[in-house]
Amino acid sequence: MAHSYRAVGWNRTKKVYDRTLVLGVLLFLALFVGATATTNPDMSAEIMLMRAFGTGAFVLLHVVLVIGPLCRLDRRWLPLLYNRRHLGVAMFVLGLLHAVLAVVVYHAFGDVDPLTSILSANARIDSLSQFPFQPLGLAAFGILLLMAATSHDFWLANLTPPVWKALHMLVYVAYGLLVMHVALGALQAETSAVLAGLTGAGLLLVTLLHVIAALREAPADVPHAAAGDRVSVPHGVAADQSADDCWVAVCPVDSIPEGRAHITCLAGERVAVFRWDGRVAAVSNACQHQNGPLGEGRVIDGCITCPWHGYQYLPASGRSPPPFDERVPTFAVRVEDGHVLIDPRPRPPGTELEPAIIGDAVGAGS
Amino acid sequence: MSVDVAWWVSRAVLAYGLVGLLFAVLFVSLGVRRVDPLAAEGTLGFRLAILPGCALLWPLMARRWLSGQRHPPQERSAHRAAAAAQHVDDGA
Numbered sequence: 001m002a003h004s005y006r007a008v009g010w011n012r013t014k015k016v017y018d019r020t021l022v023l024g025v026l027l028f029l030a031l032f033v034g035a036t037a038t039t040n041p042d043m044s045a046e047i048m049l050m051r052a053f054g055t056g057a058f059v060l061l062h063v064v065l066v067i068g069p070l071c072r073l074d075r076r077w078l079p080l081l082y083n084r085r086h087l088g089v090a091m092f093v094l095g096l097l098h099a100v101l102a103v104v105v106y107h108a109f110g111d112v113d114p115l116t117s118i119l120s121a122n123a124r125i126d127s128l129s130q131f132p133f134q135p136l137g138l139a140a141f142g143i144l145l146l147m148a149a150t151s152h153d154f155w156l157a158n159l160t161p162p163v164w165k166a167l168h169m170l171v172y173v174a175y176g177l178l179v180m181h182v183a184l185g186a187l188q189a190e191t192s193a194v195l196a197g198l199t200g201a202g203l204l205l206v207t208l209l210h211v212i213a214a215l216r217e218a219p220a221d222v223p224h225a226a227a228g229d230r231v232s233v234p235h236g237v238a239a240d241q242s243a244d245d246c247w248v249a250v251c252p253v254d255s256i257p258e259g260r261a262h263i264t265c266l267a268g269e270r271v272a273v274f275r276w277d278g279r280v281a282a283v284s285n286a287c288q289h290q291n292g293p294l295g296e297g298r299v300i301d302g303c304i305t306c307p308w309h310g311y312q313y314l315p316a317s318g319r320s321p322p323p324f325d326e327r328v329p330t331f332a333v334r335v336e337d338g339h340v341l342i343d344p345r346p347r348p349p350g351t352e353l354e355p356a357i358i359g360d361a362v363g364a365g366s
Numbered sequence: 367m368s369v370d371v372a373w374w375v376s377r378a379v380l381a382y383g384l385v386g387l388l389f390a391v392l393f394v395s396l397g398v399r400r401v402d403p404l405a406a407e408g409t410l411g412f413r414l415a416i417l418p419g420c421a422l423l424w425p426l427m428a429r430r431w432l433s434g435q436r437h438p439p440q441e442r443s444a445h446r447a448a449a450a451a452q453h454v455d456d457g458a
């Protein structure tokens with residue numbers, strides 16, 4: 001929602017978010033270094049810092065990964081999602097500091113350049129104790145670098161949100177590589193079962209939350225007609241009109257809370273059916289910003305408000321209110337016998353369609 | 367990976383990065399305003415923020431710059447594609 005790009009679109013919420021983030025990271029680093037210095041006073045400062053940065057990045061990566069499913073399971077987590085990109089960039093910076101120290105400590109003063117040294121170190125892939133875990137970390141670092149470098153809205157617009165999202169899904173590959181990097185590297189040098197347990201618990205938590213959130217959302221992705229829902233021909237439509245004129249009944253209008261949406265699957269994607277002020281309208285569920293789930297948002301001041309970063313759309317037209325220019329596809333809606341009926345053909349983004357009036361329609365249908 | 371192979375791989379990575387960095391400096395100074403009108407008024411901070419991405423994705427941005435495209439591509443999704451197809455049918 002902008003007329004031109006800026007480095008960062010600061011607002012009060014973002015500043016509070018970032019301040020909390022920086023304080024949290026500094027506190028973590030201080031605690032980690034303090035605890036390590038107490039329990040292992042012989043460790044050199046570089047190695048202690050290298051581990052502190054690496055562990056901090058790994059912990060932040062877990063936070064980044066669990067925010068998505070947590071928000072889908074419970075809306076109270078949504079404030080954490082608001083500025084997740086800054087969380088990701090902070091995680092990358094910690095990873096970068098870890099990588100720089102690792103290069104300085106282990107690869108800067110050999111016979112070959114640092115990159116060649118990392119790639120050719122520990123060539124024993126048949127041995128757990130000498131597995132080349134550093135190239136795994138390097139590969140994960142490359143992915144996180146690509147993600148941090150493309151985190152600006154310019155890249156969202158120029159790659160388009162679906163491509164940008166697909167690119168940023170590589171974070172799961174990076175996570176897998178980092179779990180192996182940690183398991184095969186740092187944990188080999190540690191005798192403590194606590195670190196191994198924490199790494200395993202982190203992996204379990206990330207996996208479980210994703211599975212639970214996916215199971216919870218699965219019903220919304222069942223295509224409606226295929227699920228055997230009621231399909232009706234609207235009043236006034238000649239009996240010999242084509243099947244294109246069918247309307248799909250998606251839910252009882254009373255099941256949609258005021259100012260909220262029912263999410264359904266039509267024409268191959270999710271559709272958000274909003275009810276507000278006695279009216280019903282439907283738009284494609286994917287926000288034009290980062291494809292956030294509009295149907296999980298609310299109608300605020302007459303506008304559908306995306307739960308992720310607050311982009312707004314007028315329910316009847318799917319357009320952002322002036323002066324903004326975001327647009328999402330819309331769907332024709334009717335209310336009949338207390339049921340919401342939708343024409344499953346999406347209209348071009350920003351097409352104004354008359355919302356269904358609940359009172360009139362229920363009266364007419366009953 | 368043997369030291370020889372690792373040496374060649376690291377040279378290739380460095381070459382890609384160096385070309386990318388040179389391209390990125392040129393692109394954020396001159397090219398970006400041609401491919402995205404919203405970037406025309408971009409601040410120095412904005413240009414610096416997108417510079418690493420331009421260095422990494424330079425083949426993509428170079429192709430777009432050379433092709434003379436004036437706007438970012440349109441997002442593709444099932445709904446947008448179906449709506450566009452419908453629109454064409456209606457217009458025909």
Ligand code: FES
Pocket residue numbers: 287288289290291292293306307308309310311
């Ligand atoms: S995804 Fe960012 S506002 Fe919707």
